[in-house]
Amino acid sequence: MQTLTAMIRELETRMQGLLNDLQKIKKQARLLAEENDKLREELARFYGKPLEENPAGEGLKELRDLYNRGFHICHGHFGRTRTGDCLFCEAFWSREREGSM
Template identity: 70%
Template structure:
């Protein structure tokens, strides 16, 4: 194989890899969009459950709903609200401490 043929073969191989990477990137972007949409919906549901969606009065049972969500592994603090917890969260714990003390 001549050096020109070798370079041509290398270019074709490189082009195929670039196309494959582009395809993978499009799949990842689509998955990210879907996850972001799902995250937005979950945040809206949590906000509604807590009574923050448009009105200033807490929804009936909002604290119980928040506690249930926290027990299911979601953050309920304002720092990470709606994200999945992998460990205990000091901010969420501080929120519960304030609620136990009377909402100060």
């Protein structure tokens, strides 16, 4: 049977490991948020409009245009080239149709 002191040390070690993992996850989340902001700015520049001037309805039209040009619009693969239909992209359009009814 472990002593109480040994159990506390082991718990501290595991907690430090979890804290390190949390720091790594926070850093990755920050990097992804920065990348997302850059991609939004590039997309707005691509369409020649400032980001704040794009109304929501026009944004959906632009997403449809991207999808029709062969790009993913789903969260997991956004902006990547599609080689065929994507269930996740299609699910997005299904939700949009249901929401607009």
